[in-house]
Amino acid sequence: MTDLTSLTLAEARDRLKSRAVSSLEISKAHLEAIERAKMLNAFVATTADKALEMAEASDVRLARGEGGPLEGLPIGVKDLYATRGVHTQACSHILDDFKPPYESTVTANLWRDGAVMLGKLNMDEFAMGSSNETSCYGPVASPWLPPNWSRDRARAALSSGKRGLLTPGGSSGGSASAVAARLCLAATASDTGGSIRQPAAFTGIVGIKPTYGRCSRYGMVAFASSLDQAGPLARTVRDAAIMLRSMAGPDAKDSTCSPAPVPDYEAAVGRSVKGMKIGVPKEYRLEGMNSEIEALWTRGAEWLRAAGASVVEVSLPHTPYALPAYYIVAPAEASSNLARYDGVRYGLREPAADIVELYEKTRAKGFGAEVRRRLMIGTYVLSAGYYDAYYVRAQKIRTLIKRDFERAFADGVDAILTPATPSAAFGIGEKGSENPVEMYLNDVFTVTVNMAGLPGLVAPAGLSSEGLPLGLQLIGRPFDEETLFALGETIEQSAGRTALPEPWWE
Amino acid sequence: MSVDLKAVRRIAHLARIEVTEAETPHLQSEINAILKFVEALDAVDVDGVEPMTSVIPMRLPMREDVVTDGGIAPLVLANAPVTEDGFFVVPKVIE
Numbered sequence: 001m002t003d004l005t006s007l008t009l010a011e012a013r014d015r016l017k018s019r020a021v022s023s024l025e026i027s028k029a030h031l032e033a034i035e036r037a038k039m040l041n042a043f044v045a046t047t048a049d050k051a052l053e054m055a056e057a058s059d060v061r062l063a064r065g066e067g068g069p070l071e072g073l074p075i076g077v078k079d080l081y082a083t084r085g086v087h088t089q090a091c092s093h094i095l096d097d098f099k100p101p102y103e104s105t106v107t108a109n110l111w112r113d114g115a116v117m118l119g120k121l122n123m124d125e126f127a128m129g130s131s132n133e134t135s136c137y138g139p140v141a142s143p144w145l146p147p148n149w150s151r152d153r154a155r156a157a158l159s160s161g162k163r164g165l166l167t168p169g170g171s172s173g174g175s176a177s178a179v180a181a182r183l184c185l186a187a188t189a190s191d192t193g194g195s196i197r198q199p200a201a202f203t204g205i206v207g208i209k210p211t212y213g214r215c216s217r218y219g220m221v222a223f224a225s226s227l228d229q230a231g232p233l234a235r236t237v238r239d240a241a242i243m244l245r246s247m248a249g250p251d252a253k254d255s256t257c258s259p260a261p262v263p264d265y266e267a268a269v270g271r272s273v274k275g276m277k278i279g280v281p282k283e284y285r286l287e288g289m290n291s292e293i294e295a296l297w298t299r300g301a302e303w304l305r306a307a308g309a310s311v312v313e314v315s316l317p318h319t320p321y322a323l324p325a326y327y328i329v330a331p332a333e334a335s336s337n338l339a340r341y342d343g344v345r346y347g348l349r350e351p352a353a354d355i356v357e358l359y360e361k362t363r364a365k366g367f368g369a370e371v372r373r374r375l376m377i378g379t380y381v382l383s384a385g386y387y388d389a390y391y392v393r394a395q396k397i398r399t400l401i402k403r404d405f406e407r408a409f410a411d412g413v414d415a416i417l418t419p420a421t422p423s424a425a426f427g428i429g430e431k432g433s434e435n436p437v438e439m440y441l442n443d444v445f446t447v448t449v450n451m452a453g454l455p456g457l458v459a460p461a462g463l464s465s466e467g468l469p470l471g472l473q474l475i476g477r478p479f480d481e482e483t484l485f486a487l488g489e490t491i492e493q494s495a496g497r498t499a500l501p502e503p504w505w506e
Numbered sequence: 507m508s509v510d511l512k513a514v515r516r517i518a519h520l521a522r523i524e525v526t527e528a529e530t531p532h533l534q535s536e537i538n539a540i541l542k543f544v545e546a547l548d549a550v551d552v553d554g555v556e557p558m559t560s561v562i563p564m565r566l567p568m569r570e571d572v573v574t575d576g577g578i579a580p581l582v583l584a585n586a587p588v589t590e591d592g593f594f595v596v597p598k599v600i601e
Contacts, residue, residue: 101585212561226558226561320546321546328544344596345585352597354597355596358597363522367523372523373533373537373540376517376537377540379517380513380537393550396556397552399556436536437540
């Protein structure tokens with residue numbers, strides 16, 4: 001049965017449509033794979049009964065020749081999406097036992113189109129992290145073995161704290177690990193500073209953060225509302241296109257959600273990139289840059305040139321300020337958004353004599369160290385006397401970052417090619433324990449895209465000399481995800497499909 | 507800019523997060539590391555630049571001013587840690 005979990009989403013869809021396989025078979029195969037992969041810690045809740053029920057209903061529709069674009073396809077859902085009556089915790093203790101009485105728009109769209117829910121996926125607490133280590137459920141292991149590690153050594157590490165195993169990145173670490181380990185055909189993820197794209201790069205899969213406003217944020221646990229955006233993780237560019245088409249779309253419940261109709265993204269996969277103009281921003285060539293990443297970037301540009309695109313150097317002069325500005329804007333918005341966790345209306349509550357003490361004790365106990373730190377930074381930069389110096393200045397810099405991109409696009413550039421991450425995946429327990437900024441630097445290539453609200457796609461582009469996956473990022477014009485899918489597929493084809501690791505964890 | 511221990515305690519109180527005396531120095535050094543990191547922004551000339559308010563140029567949609575929701579008090583209270591007679595319960599606020 002394991003071969004059913006190795007299908008791409010598109011292959012599984014086609015087999016379901018032709019009745020070569022049933023949704024029940026394919027869903028069961030994935031539930032069994034999840035069971036055997038428990039030690040990876042990718043899923044924090046499995047909804048087996050619900051999955052089987054949904055699969056049976058899909059099979060009935062498929063038998064009648066009916067069904068939506070995702071009919072019968074089993075997927076995973078990041079724990080940040082509200083799913084009615086089902087575990088939804090953003091992997092934070094402060095949401096212990098929370099079961100939302102409503103459904104997020106993105107997941108509702110997926111169920112409308114026939115998808116089957118396998119369960120909820122691990123993530124950094126409130127999506128604050130780049131390695132999935134801030135989750136209240138503990139870290140997720142990547143299915144990729146650390147260089148020169150034997151299966152036995154990795155299996156031993158799995159059952160003893162996972163130290164030294166590779167992180168799948170974050171914050172959508174559970175989603176990335178599950179997709180790469182073939183525990184689901186695809187998964188929902190979310191991206192505030194790189195949380196879809198960095199895990200995609202680290203695990204050799206595809207991720208896209210669409211334009212701000214392309215997907216509804218209704219029912220997504222909020223982190224930084226002006227930066228948060230939903231998107232899929234999948235094993236191929238085509239699969240990501242299929243997922244995004246279902247996830248995206250207008251929604252009256254989110255006033256920042258675009259009313260524009262959703263194009264058929266899958267139709268863009270395979271479209272010629274001949275004549276396209278690709279910008280390579282010189283400011284992304286960092287001092288002391290990893291030479292493998294630099295070589296990969298050059299190779300990516302060559303692939304696109306070979307496919308008929310032209311490659312030009314562009315300048316995005318405010319790039320170096322994006323990450324520091326992000327670490328003002330995102331914590332500021334988080335401190336406001338997370339004020340709702342007060343121990344009164346839902347989630348954890350610590351007993352106290354008065355209301356202020358109740359808030360303080362509940363929030364001290366419910367939030368993990370990284371979340372507490374960011375909430376305090378956010379509170380500080382918004383506090384009287386500092387608001388202009390920090391928050392307003394950062395928002396002005398954001399205007400400048402966006403203007404950089406607008407100029408490049410006005411000069412006729414169709415998309416921008418950059419590395420996805422400064423390095424391949426690092427080990428669990430390796431980074432950020434001394435200085436939190438060390439971890440933040442992971443997002444140096446991705447965060448500009450959130451600051452400017454643009455779409456960004458990461459596709460696997462090959463392996464490092466140590467055999468670990470590396471990704472390239474394509475940045476597009478607002479609402480031009482189609483160009484990214486066309487270019488992404490060119491990279492995917494030129495690099496050759498990355499062979500995902502064999503299941504050593506079983 | 508950097509924060510002292512007194513400021514850390516003040517920020518924690520504003521954020522309504524209890525911090526112990528023992529963890530304050532560590533928090534101080536972490537917050538100062540982040541503040542040092544964002545100091546890079548001081549080098550940017552932002553004179554005459556409008557702060558960003560909306561990343562995508564979009565007009566806030568208006569809808570008809572009608573009730574579209576409600577009558578779901580039990581659902582609203584369903585996840586509350588303590589309720590009584592259809593209300594959230596908190597420690598006494600007014601003496």
